[in-house]
Amino acid sequence: MATLPEDDRELLILSGWQGLTPAQAAAVVGCSPITLRVRLHRARKRLTQAASASPPTEEAAAARRVSTRVRIAVGKEAR
Template structure:
């Protein structure tokens, strides 16, 4: 089955998402096929393409969640919109700051921002009351803000924003 269908599954994935993700999606597709060997019909290609399609859809959703998490993390630390280079460095710094937090804090932040769960839903996931979760989430956000503000990348970005704001003010005064 692998030898007979791999190239066609790979071509399908490349046509939908490009070469960068094709090998990973094909690998994951055949991993699912291996786990569900009894569910594969006599003609496996359509089934395999459906699995690949679902994996692609899930990866697109995951990328959207990562983008929402980055935006949410930026909002938590009070970051304003900046140019693209600043956004990239800030996102990197925030994700590094998130990685330094304890696992429990990361889980709460991700459940809230990335997964979009309400406090009541997140509380059910972690096994505590919604009030307790809100307190823990607040503390996790504070720790994230502290970790991000200690980052040299975030300090450089903040300096760049202040310089940029001063330049806009100066240009505005000159225009009058």
């Protein structure tokens, strides 16, 4: 899951972990429920592909750390 783009992770978490319906998740991310369903389908496909791929490289791990720092910094600015 960590190797997926942030947008994919968000959709998968909203749907799978938070248990939101497509309409609720669409409201959170700011799109129509139909668009959300298409994006979620694609995210699930990428998750399946990532799960069957080889382990992430150190470069991918470093990119995830940077992405996390950016999200934290942006979140602090929004407050």
